[in-house]
Amino acid sequence: MKPRLAEETTSGGRVGDRVRRPDAVQKVRGDFPYSSDLQVDGMLWGATVRSPHPYARIESIDTKAAKAAPGVKAVLTFEDVAGENAYGLEIADQPVLASDVVRYWGEAVALVAAEHPEQARRAADKVKVEYAVLKPVTDPEQALLPKAPKLHPGGNVTRHIKIRHGDQNATAEVVVTGDYEIGMQDQAPLGPESGLAIPDGEGGVDLYIATQWLHIDQKQLAHVLGLEPHEVRLTMAGIGGAFGAREDLSMQAHACMLALKTGRPVKISYSRPESFVGHVHRHPGKLHYEHGATKDGKLVYVKARIVLDGGAYASSSTAVIANASCFAVGPYQCPNATIDGIVAYTNNPPCGAMRGFGSVQNCYAHEAQMDKLAAALTMDPVALRRHNSLETGSALITGQVIDGPVPVAELLRLVHERPLPAPAAKNADLTAMPGGVSNTTHGESVKRGIGYAAGFKNIGYSEGFNDFSTARVRLSVVDGKPRVEVHTAGAEVGQGLVTIQAQIAGTELGVRDVMVLTADTEVGSAGSSSASRQTYITGGAVKAACEAVRERVVALAQSELKSGEGLRLEDENIVGADGNVLVALATLLGEEVIDELRVFRPRKTSPLDPDTGQANAHMQFAFAAHRAVVDVDTELGLVKVVELATAQDVGKAINPQAVEGQLEGGAAQGLGLAVMEEIQVQDGVIKNPSFTDYLLPTILDMPPVRMDILELGDPNSPYGLKGVGEPPTISSGPAILAAIRAATGRPVTRVPVRPHDLVL
């Protein structure tokens, strides 16, 4: 039994072409099966009982009434967890179902499977859980105090990164300090957490799932289900966006447990409110910064204390705080740095990966500081940034010397020199005004501001993490024509990996008909679709496997044609040294199938020194700069972002259309955090878990994004490419903040900016 999955379509195109996505046809027809669309005969629906308290001891769980409810086939609690009741990406600190304590509002406590989803939900309401409510720890600074209750056995410090670079007692002629605060952002992928688990009748289970990393799910699932990895097989279903929200387990273990218990397929699909507690969020944080510079505007030192709220469980907090600390100064040269980055456990919703991953929070702070410093020096803010920009051969505050193109000053120049949009027109359309069609102004009290920001982050895994991806490439003849099949476990989350894999195979093998197979755990791990790494790492694996296939084709041609050197595979033919076609590839292959599997590893990284944070901890870096133009209604505190301009070095644009889509979409998420998106948490409780109350940028909020895409070529990477997905989300928001400060003359140190921050 198998649900219907997306078609494995073929596509052509070479590296560098603007390629139509092969999966877009099914998507525009409404025919692309997402994980929430999966169904098979005899399927049950699962529902989750969740904690109504941010912190409480569980006294008892009574499932009798739920079990007797109509349509119910199973009710499960922690007692039904067959393996170890603990999982997590970095630290296994989170229970599949809470046993003795709940540590956040919405934590999973029990599960129900029933014939109809409404029966499952109603039965879930009948599970009686008695709690002894405890006082939640909801402020990370409080959590760090010695008297705070320990939320986990090791205490409340999830990780403390210390960076001690250069002279720790350096002094400077000009000093500026600032405190900044970042709200909690949600990834809000449109597709809900969902999947379908089908028991195999022999104690194992097949899971059809939307996830960013099949193999890390498989590993964690085997552990909590008490099964061997080969007994938990995962197949990718259609993914409705991810942005970090699908790195951790959500409903995976729950659906598998219910399927194994009932012996029937079980689907779980979260509602939007449940999704808000079903995945981790971007860490909120408080950042204290001190910048010292010479009178002529050279950075002398930066001191920072960055405290992120990790919430109840670790998720990827340990890696997020490393990024927030390593890139704390931004893309600038700074000889001396003292950085303390701390992420703490609290009873707030767990936080983890979101696009930008630690580099978003610090960018708001270091860019505000650069503007402050420029003001103190009476220097132009762009000139100050360019004066201090990282260059090829510069040392980071972690001591790592960056090689390859580092065009920070050039990116800033490009956004700076781009012509500005026209001033706000008198009698402009209301949608162009702050407040929009609410008709709150016709231009009176509206002030325009312009702001700049630059940012950077690491591409791929860091700190010695074993980064690799696996690809299998198979060349055969189908209907008289050569066909290439590419099989990886890489997650197509919407970014266009499916297109890129086909382009790379098409380029390396010169074959027009390339089919990308469904990702699953039958092939080796691809690592996650995160850290902007898949084009590089899985792309690298596909390239390596294609090269191996090509070598075998050439060897076959040499033996068949009894020919010596100089044979090439070109445009579906074997070509001799003189460029003449010797034989068609299809003819040469005949019945033969050439099948190669390769693992690709980028260059190695090293762990951070625990006392000084010095190391070659990162594999590649990507840079972007933004300019924002905003109009602010200074009486009502309403903001209209008029235009964003960006410049980014992508190394090599494998699919320029997809690159533009990343720059535009990433900027929209940056704009969201800057001016509207915040999960409001009060005493540990989320107050706005819906799209009615959690505001996302609409088409009325998004301005045009003007782009300069540089292709400077990284000498170390396949085709010279750089990861693309995250930089657009890093400096876009800080540029908007700078523009709002310019328009209002107010310090504005907190995001998202609220109307009362601008008028009271």
Added chain:
Amino acid sequence: MNVSCTVNGRAQVAEGVWEGESLLYMLREHLGLYGSKNACEQGECGSCSVYLGGTLVCACLVLAGQAQGKEIITVEGLARGHGLHAVQDAFVEAGAVQCGFCTPGLVVATHDLLQRIPSPSDAQIREALAGNICRCTGYAKIIDAVNLAAGRSRS
């Protein structure tokens, strides 16, 4: 209860519909039409946009019973045969599709817009699509797609 209606030109009876079910649930789970998406089920994102009696609605906000005797057109019913409707083709070509979860709703909403206003201005496009959230694209290529589709249906 049973709900009889015409969906994409075909008479259909959805059997055993529970009174509390939405039109969206009925289309997806009773009639197997999963093209209309369930991103918020609160009328905020437009992913479930369909025509009900010729009017664009969020299927998640309509009770299944309200569809009795009505004509419904979903994203699956826009194209004739195996090809794509001009709006669908424009979305593919303009790169307006990333994860695609918003796409069915946007395709239906754009179809509705271009029926009403064949050559919409930028402001008219933005106003018409303001109820459709896309988390991936930042909307620029969606606007390109609408203009592309509008241009093609003019010529």
